[in-house]
Amino acid sequence: MTDRDHFLARRLNRRGFMRMAGMTTVGAVVLAACKKAENVGGTATGTAAHLPISEEPGKLRVFDWSGYGNGDYYPDKERLGLWQQYADETGDTPEFTLFANDDAAYTKAATGSVKFDVVHPCGYKYKDWVDLGAVQPWDTSLIPNFPALNPKLEQLGIVNGKQYFIPLDWGFIAPIVNLDHVDVKEETFGILFDDRYEGKISWVDTSNMMYIAGLFLGVADPFNMTDEELTEVRDFLISKKHLVKFLWNQSYDFWLSFKKEEVWIGYAWPDTVGYADAAGMNYLYMEPKEGRVSWVCGMGLAADTPNYRHGHAYVDSWASTKAAEFLLGWYYYGHTNSKADLSVVSSGVVAALGLDDPTVLDPPRTIPESYIPRRDLYQQYWSEVLAS
Amino acid sequence: MTTADVTASTTSWKRRERRTTAGLLSAPMLWLALFFVAPVVYVAAYSIGAITLFPTDTGVISFDDWNHFLRGGSVYMGLFWKSIRISLTVSVVVVLLAYPIAYFLALCVRRMKYVLLLVVIVPFLTSFLLRVLAWKVILGDRGVVNSLLFSLHIRSPDDPVSWLLYSQFAVMLVLAYVWVPFVALPIFASLDNLDRSLLEASSDLGADRWRTFWRVTLPLSAPGVVAAFVFVFVPTIGEFVTPLLVGGPSGYLYGNAIQDLFTRGTDWQSGSVLAMFLLIVVAGLMALFGRFVQVRSVATD
Numbered sequence: 001m002t003d004r005d006h007f008l009a010r011r012l013n014r015r016g017f018m019r020m021a022g023m024t025t026v027g028a029v030v031l032a033a034c035k036k037a038e039n040v041g042g043t044a045t046g047t048a049a050h051l052p053i054s055e056e057p058g059k060l061r062v063f064d065w066s067g068y069g070n071g072d073y074y075p076d077k078e079r080l081g082l083w084q085q086y087a088d089e090t091g092d093t094p095e096f097t098l099f100a101n102d103d104a105a106y107t108k109a110a111t112g113s114v115k116f117d118v119v120h121p122c123g124y125k126y127k128d129w130v131d132l133g134a135v136q137p138w139d140t141s142l143i144p145n146f147p148a149l150n151p152k153l154e155q156l157g158i159v160n161g162k163q164y165f166i167p168l169d170w171g172f173i174a175p176i177v178n179l180d181h182v183d184v185k186e187e188t189f190g191i192l193f194d195d196r197y198e199g200k201i202s203w204v205d206t207s208n209m210m211y212i213a214g215l216f217l218g219v220a221d222p223f224n225m226t227d228e229e230l231t232e233v234r235d236f237l238i239s240k241k242h243l244v245k246f247l248w249n250q251s252y253d254f255w256l257s258f259k260k261e262e263v264w265i266g267y268a269w270p271d272t273v274g275y276a277d278a279a280g281m282n283y284l285y286m287e288p289k290e291g292r293v294s295w296v297c298g299m300g301l302a303a304d305t306p307n308y309r310h311g312h313a314y315v316d317s318w319a320s321t322k323a324a325e326f327l328l329g330w331y332y333y334g335h336t337n338s339k340a341d342l343s344v345v346s347s348g349v350v351a352a353l354g355l356d357d358p359t360v361l362d363p364p365r366t367i368p369e370s371y372i373p374r375r376d377l378y379q380q381y382w383s384e385v386l387a388s
Numbered sequence: 389m390t391t392a393d394v395t396a397s398t399t400s401w402k403r404r405e406r407r408t409t410a411g412l413l414s415a416p417m418l419w420l421a422l423f424f425v426a427p428v429v430y431v432a433a434y435s436i437g438a439i440t441l442f443p444t445d446t447g448v449i450s451f452d453d454w455n456h457f458l459r460g461g462s463v464y465m466g467l468f469w470k471s472i473r474i475s476l477t478v479s480v481v482v483v484l485l486a487y488p489i490a491y492f493l494a495l496c497v498r499r500m501k502y503v504l505l506l507v508v509i510v511p512f513l514t515s516f517l518l519r520v521l522a523w524k525v526i527l528g529d530r531g532v533v534n535s536l537l538f539s540l541h542i543r544s545p546d547d548p549v550s551w552l553l554y555s556q557f558a559v560m561l562v563l564a565y566v567w568v569p570f571v572a573l574p575i576f577a578s579l580d581n582l583d584r585s586l587l588e589a590s591s592d593l594g595a596d597r598w599r600t601f602w603r604v605t606l607p608l609s610a611p612g613v614v615a616a617f618v619f620v621f622v623p624t625i626g627e628f629v630t631p632l633l634v635g636g637p638s639g640y641l642y643g644n645a646i647q648d649l650f651t652r653g654t655d656w657q658s659g660s661v662l663a664m665f666l667l668i669v670v671a672g673l674m675a676l677f678g679r680f681v682q683v684r685s686v687a688t689d
Contacts, residue, residue, distance in 0.1 A: 103652040246554045262529040379653035387463040
């Protein structure tokens with residue numbers, strides 16, 4: 001069944017329901033929802049079929065993380081760093097809709113409750129977005145900065161043989177510890193489950209904890225665990241949950257708690273490393289024996305966008321060296337544009353993240369966060385960890 | 389005027405009244421139908437798979453999720469009872485705290501009564517989020533309470549009282565703080581409209597103040613107390629913001645599970661089951677409490 005068939009079937013089901021219910025009020029809601037759902041679908045068409053940029057409506061609708069251009073974190077600098085080039089070239093000002101995490105973003109798109117031109121999910125969700133029919137392949141010839149991007153990392157944006165995503169920002173997932181309080185015998189994800197530090201540990205509040213625990217327990221493929229492995233991981237996390245002081249949703253919340261020494265150990269992204277380094281803390285960003293997990297997020301272009309060329313101009317702005325240096329300097333995130341000047345961050349951060357090491361992202365030292373085919377099941381088990 | 393004329397006039401008047409009533413009711417009924425009945429029907433239909441939203445939805449009607457939930461196979465039933473327990477504790481504590489406030493305002497203060505009442509409800513004028521987040525500053529390991537304990541040398545900075553925040557205690561404390569002013573209002577209304585001559589009669593018959601309170605004041609204010617209890621108990625069962633901000637892993641409640649199921653994946657069917665179950669329980673409780681307290685009695689006491 002094609003994506004379009006899915007949507008047609010969905011519409012028929014809803015109409016059937018409406019008849020059953022016999023309520024015009026319900027019908028109004030259902031039909032409105034159907035209309036939204038249709039906006040998600042669509043198919044890719046060639047560049048030649050698209051209008052010139054001057055005839056596109058503009059007001060590019062960007063569906064992105066908070067602080068990635070909407071000004072939540074650095075009101076002026078986000079614009080200057082990430083989309084000033086776009087504004088200069090097109091004269092357009094993008095409009096932002098934000099999401100808290102990848103799953104929430106996908107859910108909104110799948111239910112048709114958000115309209116967007118470009119979206120910014122992370123690698124393990126790429127295939128889901130393509131399967132949903134919500135995105136179309138990029139024409140990389142319309143992105144002048146594309147050749148400057150790391151070709152190995154750009155491979156991660158290829159789904160079904162097409163460049164559906166332009167990977168841009170990347171970072172690590174690894175434990176960070178406060179060395180003033182934590183005795184590190186071995187660098188391992190096991191520190192997140194260490195009984196010696198009850199009440200001083202913070203986990204992230206997402207189902208990513210499932211594969212982190214899976215890595216620690218040595219399952220064959222933490223991104224595609226069997227039912228037995230998922231059960232084992234869930235039970236393990238439930239047994240260790242009492243060690244956790246809080247589960248963080250915003251990385252900055254974790255950093256504040258880490259800085260105040262409310263927690264000494266945590267699941268951390270590179271921004272915490274940057275803040276800890278700048279604050280002069282005695283910290284260690286671990287290179288766990290299981291391997292650091294790396295995440296790479298990238299831009300996708302909506303299948304039904306009326307702003308095809310605006311979308312390309314926007315992603316080109318994000319692919320620039322200026323954007324790379326902004327992400328590195330202000331968020332301590334890596335960028336697939338390898339021409340970024342590393343001096344925008346301290347040598348301590350460069351060393352802790354291995355930014356000057358071309359092999360830092362290579363396995364087994366680093367494990368790329370992969371597509372999780374059973375993501376919903378991971379989420380279900382994680383919900384059970386939380387609810388237990 | 390003949391009897392026939394009177395009958396015709398009465399019929400005409402009744403017809404006009406029916407039309408007026410229907411006209412006045414149509415807007416709120418439409419509002420309810422659009423924004424309450426329709427969404428509830430929609431969620432109920434989704435909970436049994438009658439509607440498809442995601443590509444992974446099968447569209448086959450099934451009660452499996454309901455069976456799994458109701459027959460104890462789901463961890464969420466345990467979570468539901470945990471939420472009931474916490475909500476019940478909070479409700480009782482809040483009513484116990486609010487009653488003396490309402491009593492003082494209604495029966496002890498003569499002037500400035502309504503100014504003081506305004507002072508009690510002033511916290512409602514500030515952001516709910518701000519009020520909850522303020523507790524993180526107060527209860528944290530380096531917060532106001534622990535800092536005081538450090539300065540008094542009761543605890544050392546290396547050994548703060550860590551259960552103050554990110555715990556069930558924190559959830560109950562913050563919920564109680566948030567709801568006390570709101571709960572004081574219906575109790576105040578009951579007490580303020582109390583017939584003072586009954587209190588005087590009790591006193592004239594020889595009852596002391598305690599006896600008067602137990603035998604006269606409390607029974608007469610019971611509708612307000614029950615209404616206050618319902619006002620806090622019902623919404624806190626499904627509360628999710630406060631547990632999210634100050635609850636930590638042990639403060640995770642039923643409302644958080646519903647929110648997570650709808651925002652973190654595509655298992656909206658389970659989320660719909662949990663939401664519908666909560667709605668049914670709350671409706672049942674409302675009906676139950678409705679037998680003990682009439683809204684009119686609270687409003688006009």
